[in-house]
Amino acid sequence: MEFRKNLPIYVQIADYLLESILSGSLTPGDKIPSVREQASQIEVNPNTVMRTYSYLQDQGIIQNKRGIGYFVTDSAEKIIDDMKKTDFINEYLPELFKTMEMLKIDFKQLEQYYQTHKAKQNGNQ
Amino acid sequence: MEFRKNLPIYVQIADYLLESILSGSLTPGDKIPSVREQASQIEVNPNTVMRTYSYLQDQGIIQNKRGIGYFVTDSAEKIIDDMKKTDFINEYLPELFKTMEMLKIDFKQLEQYYQTHKAKQNGNQ
Amino acid sequence: MEFRKNLPIYVQIADYLLESILSGSLTPGDKIPSVREQASQIEVNPNTVMRTYSYLQDQGIIQNKRGIGYFVTDSAEKIIDDMKKTDFINEYLPELFKTMEMLKIDFKQLEQYYQTHKAKQNGNQ
Amino acid sequence: MEFRKNLPIYVQIADYLLESILSGSLTPGDKIPSVREQASQIEVNPNTVMRTYSYLQDQGIIQNKRGIGYFVTDSAEKIIDDMKKTDFINEYLPELFKTMEMLKIDFKQLEQYYQTHKAKQNGNQ
DNA sequence: GTGGTCTAGACCACC
DNA sequence: GTGGTCTAGACCACA
Numbered sequence: 001m002e003f004r005k006n007l008p009i010y011v012q013i014a015d016y017l018l019e020s021i022l023s024g025s026l027t028p029g030d031k032i033p034s035v036r037e038q039a040s041q042i043e044v045n046p047n048t049v050m051r052t053y054s055y056l057q058d059q060g061i062i063q064n065k066r067g068i069g070y071f072v073t074d075s076a077e078k079i080i081d082d083m084k085k086t087d088f089i090n091e092y093l094p095e096l097f098k099t100m101e102m103l104k105i106d107f108k109q110l111e112q113y114y115q116t117h118k119a120k121q122n123g124n125q
Numbered sequence: 126m127e128f129r130k131n132l133p134i135y136v137q138i139a140d141y142l143l144e145s146i147l148s149g150s151l152t153p154g155d156k157i158p159s160v161r162e163q164a165s166q167i168e169v170n171p172n173t174v175m176r177t178y179s180y181l182q183d184q185g186i187i188q189n190k191r192g193i194g195y196f197v198t199d200s201a202e203k204i205i206d207d208m209k210k211t212d213f214i215n216e217y218l219p220e221l222f223k224t225m226e227m228l229k230i231d232f233k234q235l236e237q238y239y240q241t242h243k244a245k246q247n248g249n250q
Numbered sequence: 251m252e253f254r255k256n257l258p259i260y261v262q263i264a265d266y267l268l269e270s271i272l273s274g275s276l277t278p279g280d281k282i283p284s285v286r287e288q289a290s291q292i293e294v295n296p297n298t299v300m301r302t303y304s305y306l307q308d309q310g311i312i313q314n315k316r317g318i319g320y321f322v323t324d325s326a327e328k329i330i331d332d333m334k335k336t337d338f339i340n341e342y343l344p345e346l347f348k349t350m351e352m353l354k355i356d357f358k359q360l361e362q363y364y365q366t367h368k369a370k371q372n373g374n375q
Numbered sequence: 376m377e378f379r380k381n382l383p384i385y386v387q388i389a390d391y392l393l394e395s396i397l398s399g400s401l402t403p404g405d406k407i408p409s410v411r412e413q414a415s416q417i418e419v420n421p422n423t424v425m426r427t428y429s430y431l432q433d434q435g436i437i438q439n440k441r442g443i444g445y446f447v448t449d450s451a452e453k454i455i456d457d458m459k460k461t462d463f464i465n466e467y468l469p470e471l472f473k474t475m476e477m478l479k480i481d482f483k484q485l486e487q488y489y490q491t492h493k494a495k496q497n498g499n500q
Numbered sequence: 501g502t503g504g505t506c507t508a509g510a511c512c513a514c515c
Numbered sequence: 516g517t518g519g520t521c522t523a524g525a526c527c528a529c530a
Contacts, residue, residue, distance in 0.1 A: 008505060022227070034517065045507045050519075058433070066259065067295070067515030067517045085228055089238065091131070096221060097242050102144050103209055107239055113214065114232055117222050133529060134441065170442070170530045256466070258514065269477050295515050334478055339488065346471065347492050352397070353460055357489055363464065364482055367472050383520060409502065420522045425504075442502045442530030 001042040009044060013052040018080050021061070021072060028074045032062060059083065126167040134169060135176040142181065143205050146197060153199045157187060184208070251292040259294060260301040267306065268330050271322060278324045282312060309333070376417040384419060385426040392431065393455050396447060403449045407437060434458065 001016075003009050020026040032038070035053060039046040053070055056062045061076045073079075100110065126141075128134050145151040157163070160178060164171040178195055181187045186201045198204075225235065251266075253259050270276040282288070285303060289296040303320055306312045311326045323329075350360065376391075378384050395401040407413070410428060414421040428445055431437045435454050437445045448454075475485065 048506065064518070069517060081228070088224060088228060092224065093238055093242070097239065099209070099213055099217070102147055103206070103213060107236065111232065113218055114222065117218070173530050272477050298515055331478070334474070338474055338478060342474070343488055343492070347489065349463060349467065353456070353463060355463070357486065361482065363468055364472065367468070423521065439503070444502065
């Protein structure tokens with residue numbers, strides 16, 4: 001596995017797992033790879049994986065069964081969705097609007113970009 | 126001045142100056158506050174301001190006249206606009222649209238967020 | 251069976267058996283379930299049950315008759331009572347009173363908590 | 376500094392800081408020792424101190440000012456009090472009542488223990 | 501100087 | 516086998 005350097009590795013591992021859950025390849029009740037297993041597979045120190053797992057457990061997305069391993073919780077999907085949405089609205093959007101103002105891009109122009117984006121997407125299908 | 130935690134302070138200071146230039150409150154040839162002055166005004170370590178100024182000088186947006194201070198260059202506005210706009214269109218927007226898709230937020234909802242953002246802004250004025 | 255996360259599972263199983271003895275549902279001479287039986291019933295690894303039984307045997311609360319099983323000893327009740335009571339009075343209570351002081355909880359409030367606890371218990375019956 | 380072996384060191388460091396705040400020797404706005412400083416002073420690995428500080432920051436009890444250090448937040452006291460109180464009610468009390476039941480100690484007896492505890496305390500003053 | 505991340509390697513309790 | 520904690524030591528960005 002390759003990592004971008006601008007984001008902590010343990011966050012990137014977390015993001016990867018979150019996407020796995022959202023995409024359905026990991027569903028509630030599933031066991032995720034053990035710390036050591038995951039670590040050796042993605043060629044990373046076990047401590048780093050441990051950090052990811054602790055973080056996700058704090059968020060209530062995974063859950064430890066002692067001596068057995070970590071499992072995806074039932075509410076994982078909902079929690080992830082909430083997390084991402086609040087982050088989007090509180091962190092991402094204000095930055096977007098600020099940048100738009102700075103560049104004197106109004107909402108109509110943004111919509112045009114969106115349309116071309118959509119068009120391109122459909123073209124690639 | 127308050128700073129967001131996910132962006133280096135020196136970058137946030139830079140953004141603030143860029144905005145001043147784009148909005149016209151700083152125009153080519155204008156002297157910007159000295160490092161010490163700026164630092165004490167926004168309650169930040171002078172080193173941090175120094176870093177901002179070096180950064181902006183590297184970009185060709187301000188220039189140093191020795192013993193006198195830093196001044197906005199003639200091409201400042203154009204450089205900023207190019208820099209920000211390409212970044213916005215090529216990096217920022219695709220990410221935005223991807224995130225929206227993931228969170229199942231459509232363009233109408235985005236417009237609503239924009240309206241409430243605008244409303245709040247006017248309220249604070 | 252559900253387990254609290256701050257206490258080893260094998261200890262919680264032990265506590266459960268101790269309670270059964272103190273309450274009289276297990277009396278001296280009674281055979282307790284075999285390791286395998288117990289394990290499958292409370293959905294736990296046999297090793298964990300084995301550890302519980304070894305632990306209780308060390309305390310002299312149960313004893314092993316080879317090839318037959320584990321049995322409650324004659325002195326079980328007395329041992330348990332001594333063990334728990336001294337621990338309760340010398341270790342637990344001082345900590346309790348210290349915590350109450352720190353949290354500025356007086357004895358009246360404690361009694362209220364007790365009453366609601368009792369009420370809840372009766373409600374669940 | 377000496378540590379008990381049954382509780383993680385990073386938790387014990389946290390507890391120590393919490394007590395410092397509750398007792399008033401550390402008040403909102405105060406800077407706490409830097410990670411390295413604290414580590415060398417209590418003879419512990421910096422990573423361990425870092426873990427404590429991250430934990431307390433997650434709880435909102437301390438707050439990082441970048442490049443400067445960690446500071447006690449304004450709401451620290453309230454947060455600590457809430458934390459301890461919920462923990463007391465949800466974790467500690469049920470265990471207490473369960474033990475009392477097991478040992479057939481009723482509330483009157485508990486009150487007696489409390490009175491003797493109080494008496495002893497006053498005697499020592 | 502500050503925190504933050506990461507690796508390597510060890511030890512432990514628990515299942 | 517599982518996770519959890521800790522140490523030692525390194526590197527980095529930031530103030």
